[in-house]
Amino acid sequence: MFTSPYAPVVIPDESIYDYLFSDLTEAELDQIAIVDGATGAPTSYRTLVSQINRVAAALAERGVAAGTVVGLLCPNIPAFASVFHGILRSGATVTTVNSLYTPGEIQRQLEDSGATWLMTVSPLLAGARAAAHAAGIADDRVVVLDGAPGHPSLADLLATDAAVPDVSIDSATHVAVLPFSSGTTGRAKGVMLSHRNLVANVQQARGLVGVVPEDRVLALLPFFHIYGMTVLLNLAFKQRAALVTMAKFDLTEFLRIIQDERCSYVFIAPPIAVALAKHPLVDSYDLSSVHTILSGAAPLSGALAEAVATRLGCRILQGYGMTEASPVSHLIPIDAPEISRDSVGVTIPNMDCMLVSLETGEEIPLPSEGVSGPGELLVRGPNVMLGYLGNDQATHETIDADGFLHTGDVATVNAQGVVRIVDRSKELIKYKGYQIAPAELEALLLSHVHVADVAVIGVQDADGQEIPKAFIVAVSVDAVAAEVLMEWVAERVAPHKKVRVVEFIDVIPKSASGKILRKDLRAREVAGA
Numbered sequence: 001m002f003t004s005p006y007a008p009v010v011i012p013d014e015s016i017y018d019y020l021f022s023d024l025t026e027a028e029l030d031q032i033a034i035v036d037g038a039t040g041a042p043t044s045y046r047t048l049v050s051q052i053n054r055v056a057a058a059l060a061e062r063g064v065a066a067g068t069v070v071g072l073l074c075p076n077i078p079a080f081a082s083v084f085h086g087i088l089r090s091g092a093t094v095t096t097v098n099s100l101y102t103p104g105e106i107q108r109q110l111e112d113s114g115a116t117w118l119m120t121v122s123p124l125l126a127g128a129r130a131a132a133h134a135a136g137i138a139d140d141r142v143v144v145l146d147g148a149p150g151h152p153s154l155a156d157l158l159a160t161d162a163a164v165p166d167v168s169i170d171s172a173t174h175v176a177v178l179p180f181s182s183g184t185t186g187r188a189k190g191v192m193l194s195h196r197n198l199v200a201n202v203q204q205a206r207g208l209v210g211v212v213p214e215d216r217v218l219a220l221l222p223f224f225h226i227y228g229m230t231v232l233l234n235l236a237f238k239q240r241a242a243l244v245t246m247a248k249f250d251l252t253e254f255l256r257i258i259q260d261e262r263c264s265y266v267f268i269a270p271p272i273a274v275a276l277a278k279h280p281l282v283d284s285y286d287l288s289s290v291h292t293i294l295s296g297a298a299p300l301s302g303a304l305a306e307a308v309a310t311r312l313g314c315r316i317l318q319g320y321g322m323t324e325a326s327p328v329s330h331l332i333p334i335d336a337p338e339i340s341r342d343s344v345g346v347t348i349p350n351m352d353c354m355l356v357s358l359e360t361g362e363e364i365p366l367p368s369e370g371v372s373g374p375g376e377l378l379v380r381g382p383n384v385m386l387g388y389l390g391n392d393q394a395t396h397e398t399i400d401a402d403g404f405l406h407t408g409d410v411a412t413v414n415a416q417g418v419v420r421i422v423d424r425s426k427e428l429i430k431y432k433g434y435q436i437a438p439a440e441l442e443a444l445l446l447s448h449v450h451v452a453d454v455a456v457i458g459v460q461d462a463d464g465q466e467i468p469k470a471f472i473v474a475v476s477v478d479a480v481a482a483e484v485l486m487e488w489v490a491e492r493v494a495p496h497k498k499v500r501v502v503e504f505i506d507v508i509p510k511s512a513s514g515k516i517l518r519k520d521l522r523a524r525e526v527a528g529a
């Protein structure tokens with residue numbers, strides 16, 4: 001076993017609201033909490049906290065309470081912060097939905113999470129309403145933040161004069177959020193994260209991330225995903241920094257906002273590093289305000305990290321984690337230039353780790369010098385989820401009797417405790433840092449009349465980024481063109497889940513028990529390349 005080189009931190013036993021906002025000083029209340037990147041409009045901590053409390057009061061007045069699950073389908077706009085924390089303050093649970101989801105995908109998450117309310121914005125209303133109706137949620141429980149006829153709006157909620165509900169939250173057991181993740185196998189499942197999980201992860205990571213009150217943090221990564229939720233929405237507020245929101249990625253707008261809003265700390269996923277290293281547009285903007293970039297959610301090569309740091313004249317860090325760990329478990333700390341940018345840094349405080357051999361399941365010892373052999377990374381700590389909602393089997397397959405979360409990632413560790421992610425043993429595919437569950441695409445493709453069998457794996461594109469590829473057994477030779485199948489899938493899934501390469505194959509390699517042998521397909525892919 002190995003642990004953090006840092007001393008443990010104290011994790012307060014309180015709700016995420018109390019942890020983040022209850023001790024704001026008068027001076028801090030006047031600071032800017034969040035800026036709308038599109039318009040430059042600022043919101044102070046005072047206004048933010050007031051809105052959170054009024055949303056909580058208005059929801060409680062309408063019967064929302066502990067046990068209620070509220071879906072939140074909203075891009076990164078300042079109002080996200082008010083309603084996200086308002087829902088939590090009411091004692092209810094938030095399930096954050098990817099704002100690019102199709103109506104079918106939204107409906108599935110609403111149903112799987114047991115949501116009885118949905119909050120969204122008017123540009124997403126058509127799909128949101130269709131999904132809500134299909135999931136049995138009536139219009140008076142579909143809040144349209146910016147207003148729409150027949151629906152409550154954020155202004156309606158803020159107009160309440162009801163008192164903030166007095167909810168008692170047992171932080172260790174009260175489910176705060178239900179983000180969805182496929183984990184090591186199968187389809188997306190609701191990940192039960194408690195208030196304590198969320199508090200813990202900010203407390204564990206904040207010192208190493210090093211965001212300070214003076215920072216202006218670019219909030220481009222979506223708040224609905226655990227990276228944006230913990231590291232932007234929660235950690236930046238705890239540090240009393242200002243978040244600058246960006247609702248959707250566009251390179252020109254990204255560069256303009258950094259320049260005009262003088263952003264100092266930018267959190268990214270690796271594809272943005274590719275753009276920052278290579279794109280000519282980058283030279284047309286003044287990015288001198290940026291002192292640090294942190295990349296996470298997918299592998300970042302050391303060479304790419306160096307290229308970004310050199311071009312921008314800033315520091316680059318890498319973080320690693322997963323939804324099931326709230327998410328952070330490893331970070332390159334802000335003040336550790338000696339740690340290789342090829343690595344994901346060291347274990348954060350209050351966590352234990354272990355590497356186990358993929359072949360034997362035996363523990364791989366921490367080397368006294370040099371680097372260990374590769375093994376599956378297991379992590380344990382106060383940020384590890386309570387479990388998957390309504391799926392004890394998946395929970396027990398993922399968290400073992402000793403409390404270790406099996407990440408499905410293959411890592412090495414050196415004598416200094418620096419961890420490198422070298423491979424992935426689970427099914428999961430990451431496209432631009434977003435999850436794709438192969439099982440979901442396989443089930444969809446199998447429902448196509450011309451598809452007899454299918455397996456989907458992640459392969460690398462020319463920039464070294466991961467894309468999903470489908471190996472397809474057609475019902476008959478030349479039954480269907482690859483483009484037709486890709487188009488058919490694209491019409492049914494969120495853009496990040498599109499199948500980007502198709503190869504027809506005679507038979508899908510499977511084990512005796514019928515499991516797809518993904519490693520054989522990966523080996524075939526590597527041999528082909």
Ligand code: 4UU
Binds near residue numbers: 408
């Ligand atoms: C190689 O993507 C995330 C969490 C991202 C995160 C965590 C801590 C970003 C910054 C930070 O400081 O969660 P999920 O659940 O969407 O995806 C989890 C999976 C991991 O199991 C791993 O396979 O995403 C992959 N992953 C990484 N892989 C996440 N970060 C990395 C990384 N290198 N740095």
